[in-house]
Amino acid sequence: MPRPIRAHIDPQAVSFNIENLKKRMPDATCMAVVKADGYGHGLSRIFTGLANADALALLELDRAGRLREMGWSKPILLLEGCFDKPDIEQALALRCDWVIHNQQQLAVLNSVLPLLRHTEFKPTFYLKLNTGMNRLGFDKGQTQAAIASLTDIVAAIGAPTPVMMTHFANADASDLHDTAVSPAHQHARLMDAKPPHWKACLGNSAAILNCPDLAGDIVRPGIAIYGASCGPHSAADYGLRAVMSLKSEVIAVQSVKKGQYAGYGSRWQARQDTVIGVIACGYADGYPRHAPDGTPVWVQGRRYPLAGRVSMDMMTVDLGPASEIKPGAPVELWGNHLPVDEIASASGTIGYELLCAVTPRVPCLIGS
Numbered sequence: 001m002p003r004p005i006r007a008h009i010d011p012q013a014v015s016f017n018i019e020n021l022k023k024r025m026p027d028a029t030c031m032a033v034v035k036a037d038g039y040g041h042g043l044s045r046i047f048t049g050l051a052n053a054d055a056l057a058l059l060e061l062d063r064a065g066r067l068r069e070m071g072w073s074k075p076i077l078l079l080e081g082c083f084d085k086p087d088i089e090q091a092l093a094l095r096c097d098w099v100i101h102n103q104q105q106l107a108v109l110n111s112v113l114p115l116l117r118h119t120e121f122k123p124t125f126y127l128k129l130n131t132g133m134n135r136l137g138f139d140k141g142q143t144q145a146a147i148a149s150l151t152d153i154v155a156a157i158g159a160p161t162p163v164m165m166t167h168f169a170n171a172d173a174s175d176l177h178d179t180a181v182s183p184a185h186q187h188a189r190l191m192d193a194k195p196p197h198w199k200a201c202l203g204n205s206a207a208i209l210n211c212p213d214l215a216g217d218i219v220r221p222g223i224a225i226y227g228a229s230c231g232p233h234s235a236a237d238y239g240l241r242a243v244m245s246l247k248s249e250v251i252a253v254q255s256v257k258k259g260q261y262a263g264y265g266s267r268w269q270a271r272q273d274t275v276i277g278v279i280a281c282g283y284a285d286g287y288p289r290h291a292p293d294g295t296p297v298w299v300q301g302r303r304y305p306l307a308g309r310v311s312m313d314m315m316t317v318d319l320g321p322a323s324e325i326k327p328g329a330p331v332e333l334w335g336n337h338l339p340v341d342e343i344a345s346a347s348g349t350i351g352y353e354l355l356c357a358v359t360p361r362v363p364c365l366i367g368s
Contacts, residue, residue, distance in 0.1 A: 003280045004249040007364045008335070009041050013241040014049025017225045020239050021208050022052070025219055028203070031055040031077060033222035040356035041226060041244055043067065045366055057220055061087065064094050077126065081105050088112055095121045099165065101128040101136040106149050116157040125150060125162045126201060131189040132181035133169040143193045163201050163218060164194040171206035174232040183207060187214040205230040209238050228351035229341045236339065244355055245335025250299065250327050252278040253319070262316045263308025268293050275323040277304070279331050282313040286358035287333060288347040295346040298332040300325055
């Protein structure tokens with residue numbers, strides 16, 4: 001084992017977090033979002049923890065195929081939909097539902113009506129509205145025509161009743177009303193347009209936790225099932241457990257005198273005689289290079305501040321003048337003792353990015 005860094009993935013924490021979210025909205029369908037290979041955790045590693053989800057959602061057809069190979073038999077939703085006939089053929093073969101968010105996708109759907117009429121599997125279509133985020137979806141002037149067109153398609157092929165969907169821009173705001181595009185405004189926009197017999201799919205992780213009354217009939221938790229925060233409170237405050245713990249060890253210690261420096265660029269300078277711990281983790285492992293001095297690192301049971309610029313393979317922390325920590329001491333970069341959101345906040349980013357950024361050279365172990 002030339003380097004001690006490891007990412008520990010706990011699928012039981014995924015199951016725990018999904019159950020936590022389902023209890024908040026017991027009447028809703030819980031569709032766990034597993035895009036980006038399960039937010040960087042690895043679909044195969046977390047698969048057993050997904051069993052209590054009612055459905056899964058992602059972008060990639062190949063990953064949908066992998067889920068089917070692993071034994072997932074419940075619904076799978078393609079969040080960006082299908083863009084051409086080969087996409088549709090593959091989606092049908094994999095028994096996937098998909099999102100329709102623009103006129104071109106409706107046109108492609110119309111062009112393959114004979115195929116859709118004769119296929120055994122009939123997908124559920126999710127019609128996405130742009131209610132203020134201005135990313136994907138039909139705008140207000142296009143909505144009624146899109147509903148009419150999709151209604152005709154569904155009738156022609158005998159597909160299930162469609163679902164109306166949108167995506168909240170600010171469900172994680174500390175004040176849900178004092179925001180440019182409020183969840184309440186987006187919810188009202190969707191409900192005003194939705195045919196009475198269609199279901200509504202709105203709630204991302206933040207909405208489930210912060211405004212569940214606006215989340216709809218089908219919810220799409222993402223970051224929350226991985227135990228990271230998506231709102232004004234910490235993941236622990238919401239009762240969520242970390243799924244990934246990034247761990248390593250101290251591989252060297254250095255005694256430095258007051259006024260000496262550590263790291264590239266000599267950014268950090270010792271204010272007193274102290275001990276520097278060198279840890280096997282760097283930006284080539286996925287830790288943010290731009291993390292500032294003072295970013296917390298958990299070493300042998302307590303927090304210590306990052307001291308100096310993160311390099312490719314190593315980082316340095318200030319262990320204090322009386323430190324007795326030796327090489328081999330356990331380190332957690334984020335996880336159960338140190339929330340990933342705290343590291344992300346210190347580094348000017350979000351927990352999503354750090355979880356997705358762990359690089360392939362970091363070995364992964366299953367279990368906490």
